[in-house]
Amino acid sequence: xxxxxxxxxxxxxxxxxxxAEQDGISVDQFIATAVAEKIAALxxxxxLEELAKRGSRSRYEVVLAKVPNVEPEPYDQLPTG
Numbered sequence: 001x002x003x004x005x006x007x008x009x010x011x012x013x014x015x016x017x018x019x020a021e022q023d024g025i026s027v028d029q030f031i032a033t034a035v036a037e038k039i040a041a042l043x044x045x046x047x048l049e050e051l052a053k054r055g056s057r058s059r060y061e062v063v064l065a066k067v068p069n070v071e072p073e074p075y076d077q078l079p080t081g
Contacts, residue, residue, distance in 0.1 A: 006031075 008016070020030035071077075 016027055016030060020027045023030065025033075
């Protein structure tokens with residue numbers, strides 16, 4: 001396991017301590033989880049961008065043309081007014 005020395009403003013560290021305590025975990029665990037969540041968010045964004053590059057407007061329109069043009073069920077309609 002790697003070690004990392006990070007300097008935080010006192011106010012940020014106090015908030016970090018409170019949130020970690022509320023979650024019932026250590027500050028180290030809280031930080032590791034926060035970093036993991038950020039990495040997941042960024043890698044997901046990159047993945048979706050790469051997936052979008054492979055998309056095709058013409059293929060999308062072909063698939064969309066197969067969807068019947070009908071009114072939605074009453075429970076699925078947007079409210080008017």
